Amino acid sequence: MTRYLIRRAILVVPVLFGVSVAVFLMLRLIPGDVVDVILGTEGSASPERMAQLRAMFGLDRPFHEQYLSWIGGLLTGDLGKSIRTSRPILPDILTRLPVTLQLTAMAMGLSLCFALPLGVLSAVRRHTRSDLWIRVLGLIGLSIPNFWLATMMILAASTYARGILPTSGFTPMSQDVLGNVRSLLLPSIALAVANMAILMRMTRSSMLEVLRQEYVTTARSKGLVERAVVYRHALRNALIPVATIAGVQIGYLLGGAIIVEQIFALPGVGTLILNGIMQRDYPVVQAGVLFVSACFVMVNLAVDVLYAYLDPRIHYG
């Protein structure tokens, strides 16, 4: 087991390295370079000033040196400074990350609460009217853009349910636990719907697969009530692929959180990245993208480890 875990953890290193190179290279996609962008907004610039700024960003040095000094800074906790505010980026990200992670976690929790029972119901009653309805609802859920759903929810909440749920802003948990959950409730529903649909569809097809297995027939033939067959024997095994998909879906939720945060004015990493893009504050965008992606890679690692515990069939050779 330990050996498996170590091997799995080592596999993360090249991926993280690749992610850092990709994010570093992103900066090279800018037409011209960062200095052109900054000076472009400041008006006319002398060649000396440009050279001075290029030296400040290290753009006059060879490529690999630039990367090494950037990654060196990263590893010592220095993500650089914002071009716009000159403030160090890391503290900003660290105060915002919990908001994004909490939003993601709440959305995943909500999704699972609805997806699992509905998926099981749909599978158990396959080819009936309720199965058809659940499947159609799932497909519609899959097709609703989260930003539109969020906007419609804000409209509904501010017209018909004024004051019941906040439609913008964030209450920290340290201030008011209930208020904290309330401030994230609408955003997490908007984020959860598509994910819920995906997990429900996965639960359904996985259940259908498992219900065909021989051990389910065995369980039935030894006289177990259907309830026990479905929940004790079938669901447990059907959940394994669902858990894998749920892990992958966290990446989708983290990405979606960026959009949803913006709509509900939540102070998460997403709004930081988006503001960075709008203000052409490239180091902030770089750091934000890197951080969220790194979170995603680590979450996937965690899911894999969890999976190894859950599924006795996996050998940890």
Place this chain on the structure above:
Amino acid sequence: MAESTSTQAANPPVAGTAAPVLPSVRKVRRNDTLRRLAKNELAVAGGIILALVMLAAIFAPYLSPEDPLEMNPTLLLQPPSAAYLLGTDEFGRDILSRVIWGARISLYVGAISVTIAVLVGVTLGLIAGYFGGLIDDLIARVLDVVFAFPTILLALGIVGMLGPSLTNTMIAIGIVYTPVYARLARATTLAVKERDFVDAAIVCGANSFRIILRHILPNVAAPLIIQTSLSLSLAILAEASLSFLGLGTQPPDPSWGTMVNTGQRLIELSPWPVVFPGLAIVLAVLAFNLIGDGLRDALDPRMRS
């Protein structure tokens, strides 16, 4: 939403289990697939919706009652009426006309970006799967890195750096969905290349290029078709999301995402500029999802009884 496809790609229906594709067999199989598809009510519903969206896109100049860009300062934010079926927006532009023209942008972006992803992804996947070894490892590592980013985040990053525009949006979405196709093509290639008809082709002296193109690619087609339908739905959503954030289609062009974005600022005055473009997105995406589901049921050998 993006990751939903990668999950489907992780478990591709292996079409390679079918016999080497002879013309007559191919024809029979195609008819078979179509018949199965026609029996699936949900897929038929999807087909009808898609046909409507495509008609709107193709015949936009003839179908739209007004010029989608023409402003009318005397008719701002009108609710739906006989003259303006879906109302007007904050510049007095006809929402119905803008929604019809929006279909054109959505389908266009979807088609181009998915084409980029298919061409690049399938080529990489075929090469990786067929040659294996070092090339395979190299391609796999690069794809792992692209997969390590949440899709919309990567698209945002690319567009953010390249600058907001329709072209950059298509490039970004194309890049983001490339790995799905590469993995799908690679997995199927691995399964197909061990089969006897490939050995037979080698013995006959066919070169690698010919074998990949003539003998392997046709067998990769079925899972690719299913994936493409789902990718189109995701690409339309991605374009709408990027445009909603102001990074995709630029105003005044009528993209559904852009319309929701500009409309939401005045939503308390009039919800219509937000409601209708949003419904249009839902319908277009739903159409591709319905068809994709139907195709999977019809083409996936495991679903046949």
